[in-house]
Amino acid sequence: MATEALSDPTYVPSSADMGEEKWIDVDGVRTRYFDQGSGEPVVFIHGAQMGAGDGASSAKTWALNFPVLKEWHNVIAFDKLGQGYTDNPKSEADYTMHAIVQHAIGFLDALGKKPYHLVGHSRGGYIVTRITMERPDLVKSCVCVSSGTLSPGSTRTSLVHKDAPEPRLSRESIRWYCERYSYNPKIVTEDWLDGCMAIAATERNKIAVKTMAQEKVKRNFAAQLFNQRNETHRWLLSQGMPCPTLVVWGFDDPAADIENGLMLVDIFMRKQRRTEVRIFNRSGHFVMREHPAAFNRLVDTYIKAQSTPTNA
Numbered sequence: 001m002a003t004e005a006l007s008d009p010t011y012v013p014s015s016a017d018m019g020e021e022k023w024i025d026v027d028g029v030r031t032r033y034f035d036q037g038s039g040e041p042v043v044f045i046h047g048a049q050m051g052a053g054d055g056a057s058s059a060k061t062w063a064l065n066f067p068v069l070k071e072w073h074n075v076i077a078f079d080k081l082g083q084g085y086t087d088n089p090k091s092e093a094d095y096t097m098h099a100i101v102q103h104a105i106g107f108l109d110a111l112g113k114k115p116y117h118l119v120g121h122s123r124g125g126y127i128v129t130r131i132t133m134e135r136p137d138l139v140k141s142c143v144c145v146s147s148g149t150l151s152p153g154s155t156r157t158s159l160v161h162k163d164a165p166e167p168r169l170s171r172e173s174i175r176w177y178c179e180r181y182s183y184n185p186k187i188v189t190e191d192w193l194d195g196c197m198a199i200a201a202t203e204r205n206k207i208a209v210k211t212m213a214q215e216k217v218k219r220n221f222a223a224q225l226f227n228q229r230n231e232t233h234r235w236l237l238s239q240g241m242p243c244p245t246l247v248v249w250g251f252d253d254p255a256a257d258i259e260n261g262l263m264l265v266d267i268f269m270r271k272q273r274r275t276e277v278r279i280f281n282r283s284g285h286f287v288m289r290e291h292p293a294a295f296n297r298l299v300d301t302y303i304k305a306q307s308t309p310t311n312a
Contacts, residue, residue, distance in 0.1 A: 018059070018066045018077065021085075026106040032085040033078035033107070034059055037070030040140070040307050041113040042299070044075065047122025049100060049221075050082025050089065051212025053168040054177045056199035058084030061121065063192075064292040065299070072300055073117075078107055080124075082208045084199055095208075095217050097123070097225045101130045108138050115140040117303050121288065122256070126150040126229070133235050136242045141306040143299065144264075145248040146285050148256030149225070151264035152233065160255045169200040169209070183252045183284040233267060240271020244306050247275065248298070250283030250290070276302070 018034045025031070044066070048057035059077035069075050079086035081103035082095070089095050104127055108116060117140050120128035125147025132139045148155045160180050165173050174196050179185040199205055211217055245268055249261040258279070268275040278298055280287050288295045 018063055019070075024107070024110055026103055026110050028090065029081060029087045029103060029106075031078055031087070031103075031107055032059070033076060033111075034066065035074070035076045035111075036066070037072070037074045039073045040117060040303065041074045041076055041111075042069065042117045042119060042303055043108065044077040045104060045118065045120040045124035045127050046077070046080065046083070047120075047124045048083065049080075049097065049123055049212075050095060051205075051208035051210075053209060053213075054164070055174050056083075056169070056196040056205060058195065058199055060084070060192075060195045061286075062288065065288050065296055068292075068296045069300060073303060074113070076111070076113075076116075078104075080104065080127075082204075085202070085204075088204055088208050088211075092211060092214075092217055093220075095211055096221055097126070098228060101127055101134070105131055105135055105138070108135075114138045117141045117143070117306065119143040119145065119299060120147065121145040122147055122285065123149045126232075129236075129241070130228070130232060132241055132243060133232060139243050141244045141246070141303065142241060143246045143248060143302065146250055146253055146256045146261075146287055147264070148253075148260065150229065150232070151256065151260040152267070153257065153260035153263060155255060155257075155260075171197055174200070178286075181253075181255060181285040182290060183250065183282050184290055187286065187289050236267045237270060241268060241275070243272075244274040245272055245276070246298075246302050247277050248287055248295070249277075249279050250285060250287045251279050251281045252283055253285050255285055 019036045022033050044062045046057050046061040058079045062077050066075050081100045082088045089099055118128035125144040126149040128142050129150055132142050165176050175188055175193055178188040247265050251258055265277050280291050283290045
């Protein structure tokens with residue numbers, strides 16, 4: 001990708017290659033990941049959760065960032081539990097955000113490259129914060145991007161999903177969802193949709209969708225996440241993040257409200273003085289895809305700053 005293209009704020013790139021997919025066993029869960037470049041390890045964690053009816057998120061969410069940042073860092077991205085091409089949870093009881101977090105921790109342990117710089121988008125932002133809370137030894141710095149899951153207040157996701165086209169997980173439906181989440185619908189490229197459709201068509205994903213559609217599974221997922229999110233907020237207010245933290249948000253995010261994002265910033269700043277904030281104007285939920293050049297520069301600069309001895 002040309003340097004001038006990265007500097008042009010009007011440039012809308014197509015997805016780039018993330019290299020050869022790799023596989024690792026995480027406590028009996030076959031997990032897909034990508035690993036390129038050299039330097040300090042930077043792990044990208046995508047959003048959503050297993051069995052989602054509005055799309056098929058995976059490590060490829062970072063396809064506009066990964067190939068650029070590998071030039072300066074050891075970039076790593078993996079498919080979360082029950083998403084992409086990673087195995088589903090072993091039982092219905094593991095269809096929870098807690099199990100997703102534990103799988104992510106297991107992945108980081110299995111990879112054996114700690115400490116990591118963690119970058120999490122949406123529900124991935126909750127996950128990187130929760131990892132930092134439970135296993136601070138794994139984390140050197142944390143970047144939380146557009147995490148309505150983590151922020152206080154109510155989400156507007158149900159409004160965003162209103163009048164979604166049927167059938168769910170059709171190409172038309174996934175396109176509609178991605179465009180609704182974006183300020184600029186032109187970022188929803190055909191290759192992005194191709195990847196989502198390939199995942200949605202797998203038997204693994206069909207099983208996850210069917211499982212998450214069960215009322216008892218949905219209730220358990222929501223109740224546990226509600227309790228653990230409150231626990232995370234209490235921890236942030238009483239203990240605070242033990243590492244430098246960057247909060248990134250899209251001003252025009254239709255689901256993760258900017259006002260909720262600012263409340264989250266307030267929570268981070270109370271105990272962690274090394275908290276920084278970057279708000280992208282004219283950006284929806286997928287900040288890293290709507291403004292890839294600026295996002296890549298931001299992450300590159302931030303990681304380098306946290307890697308110097310003076311910030312240790």
